[in-house]
Amino acid sequence: MSIDQYTFADPAALYADIQPKKQRQPEPGLDAELDPTADLGEKTYRGTGRLTGRKALITGADSGIGAATAIAFAREGASVAMSYLPSEEEDAQRVAGFIREAGVTVVTVPGDLRDAAYCRALVAQTVGQLGGLDIVVNNGGKQIFNEDLTTLTDEQFHDTFTTNVYAMFWITKAALPHLPAGSAIINTTSVQAYSPSANLVDYASTKATINTFTKALAQQLAPKGIRVNAVAPGPIWTPLQVSDGQPQDKIATFGEETPLGRMGQPAELAPAFVFLASAESSYVAGETLNVNGGMPTP
Ligand code: NAD
Ligand code: MG
16 A cells, blocks of 8 residues: 555654754755755655646745645646746756656746746746646745844845745735636745744744735635635744754754644645645635644634
8 A cells, every 4th residue: 555645644653753953054955955855745645636727836836845735736736837046946856857747737937036026027927838827825935043133134134024925925916917716825824923933033023924914815805716825834844944944953853842742744734735725625715724733823
């Protein structure tokens, strides 16, 4: 019997043998360099046609949560446009390979989310090359820890908000004229939106903004047949965390504070995105789906 995301298993024991190791990569970090390797569902995600014929744009699709989502969407039958930074080409090409193997179209559009012109061009290129757009996943994000507000640079504060919040606004705004009724917008927020860490003041603030943006826009777009929702991950093993997302001394125990007692893997996030993208969540709008190992949320 082959193992897939439906295999019956103890969630506390699942992946428990994959221990995070102290390590540091320069931002944005690569999945290719992550040790141990993260599970993007390459070997396990089994599609059942839940997104057949759909057309998705995913930011930060080269690695981590975005990559697992891209692979899952493709195996569910969706064509995928991938956004990522030019320095992440190696990760992006690996994921693009899995998407092609699934028999759907993949478009790669490297660029910088801090650039409004890139965000608009990304949408235009996606629409042009996929022949439309009906799923937008605003997932790309920046997280750099800082222990003391007096040393938090204006540049970092600006960049974190531009990457996490402004890009979501620019991409969503550019996408809207193209989205037919039935479309889904999914934003990646975080448990940090309601349980902020002392050393993530700027990042946590962007995630609270994303949550509220999601809920407000959902009110506006539901009458038009477009559902806007969010996924809020807890501690997930991705390159973001080892490229100064956390101080080095936190990495070895990453995720142990959760009720499940371990960090999560990107593959465990993908089904949440698939659910919110698919028509099976037709009565779900303005929701934040928490995938965080059991930490209580409001
Ligand atoms: P990741 O590093 O694999 O993905 C983040 C991606 O953001 C990068 O791959 C990169 O392509 C993109 N990105 C960053 N800055 C960019 C820029 N200026 N221009 C273009 N792209 C840029 O890490 P991840 O953990 O999978 O992060 C995905 C999302 O999940 C982020 O929004 C993050 O805040 C959120 N999140 C992660 C965790 C976690 O524990 N890993 C927890 C909660 C929320
Ligand atoms: Mg990456």
